[in-house]
Amino acid sequence: MTTVVLLVISNIFMTLAWYGHLKFPQMTIVAAVFVGWGIALxxxxxxxxxxxIGYASGMTxxxxxxxxEVITLAVFAVFAVVVxxxxxxxxxxxxxxxxxxxxAFMFAGRP
Known part of the structure; x- marks a missing residue:
């Protein structure tokens, strides 16, 4: 569960870093890159x-x-609608x- 929560938080910041600048078309591309890098950190x-944590707990x-990827699409869907x-x-x-x-394929059985 810790892994999923951390991945959700991570993906919120990732989505902001990658797509947040679209709401600010007046921002230069250089500024968008540097702001994105800061958020990506x-x-x-x-x-x-x-x-x-996920790998240590047995996930491959x-x-x-x-x-x-599933979390990314879910977070982006909310971002697309709201922002x-x-x-x-x-x-x-x-x-x-x-x-x-x-x-389902990745989690079917254990490797």
């Missing part, structure tokens, strides 16, 4: 412990990665369903 401070690298004012359409739902299928 915070993101990294949560992602690394999340992955180390593949399981950690697919967990992160970018984009609707969640069938493509988001389909992509999420495909990721859940991929997650």
């Amino acid at each position: 915070i993101e990294y401070s949560f992602a690394v412990p999340a992955n180390r 690298g593949g399981q950690l990665k697919i967990t992160q 970018l004012k984009e609707p969640i359409g069938w493509r988001y739902v389909g992509a999420f369903a495909c990721l859940m299928g991929a997650a």
